[in-house]
Amino acid sequence: MLITNNIRHAKFIRRPNRFQGYVELDGEELMVHVPNTGRNREILVPGYTVVLREENNPNRKTKYDLIAGYKGERLINIDSQIPNKVVDEALKLGNINKLKQYTNIKREKTFGNSRFDFKLEDENGKEYYLEVKGVTYEDRGKTAFPDAPTERGRKHLLELVEVLESGRGAGVLFLIQMDTVDYFTPHDEMDKLFGEALRYAYHSGVDIFAYDCKLSDNFITLNKPVEVRL
Incomplete structure (x- = not known):
């Protein structure tokens, strides 16, 4: 974009x-x-x-x-409004392989008492809820989230498990707002509880995605998958 x-x-x-x-x-x-x-x-x-x-x-x-x-x-x-816009563009272009089947893309939709960044549906009506987190922390090629403690972020992960248990698809995508990085990992030193929740969500079956970006001063777009280390 x-x-x-x-x-x-x-x-x-x-x-x-x-x-x-x-x-x-x-x-x-x-x-x-x-x-x-x-x-x-x-x-x-x-x-x-x-x-x-x-x-x-x-x-x-x-x-x-x-x-x-x-x-x-x-x-x-570091613009916190950018990740959802970049992911919205990528979903519409079919650039996230595992989610290409979901062609009906809706922003800011609720499930139960929870609001997620995206609700996706395929042609058969199968639903998938996706939460997006922007990643700005980097140290010698390692990227991590969060950059500050986030109870809200932990809550989102636990709610995604509830979505999955309802028979719907669920995932969290970490959009790394830079290019040329080595891997992504939860920032346990900053928020241990978030890291525990992310591992719990992963072992429960929630999809964990990480992508870096191509960017310049006036351009940013989703680039390629990045290794996730939990």
Whole structure:
């Protein structure tokens, strides 16, 4: 998918809270919106180059969203709205092999008391619920989720097991918002309970997918499967 908004490069200064950051753009210090609640400590480092997307909304407090950062030569997208859009595009193009049979694609659908990112149906009406998680943490080729403790993420995994037990299909897809990585694993040091829930879901039969992305400052799309190590 193309990012059609105006894109700018800036120098990161600081992040006083989850949703606000300060950057240097054209020699001026500017407050920007950070569309990611994760910590991103290895990306949002003072002096590092970050990517801004201009948002021309007169009702906003900030003119730009901080959507990506350069960790050395590696570009990492951190926009939490991107993963569902990328996966939606990939599903419609049939680029996720195990899910190609599901041609009826619906966003943000509920099962019981749970809301999942996607509800998929094949031509025979068979249902499959898919949850998507964006991955921004990387260390020497290893990628991991979550970047911050997430009770909500653990709850989603347990709810996917309930979907599976109802006779429907269920899966979680970890979209790694960068390219050229070695493998994906749960970030047990950050959230041990999430890792335990992911392994429980896997052993219960929930599909675990991990894909990296092809990306640039103004482009991102699903690329290829990445090894999952549980």
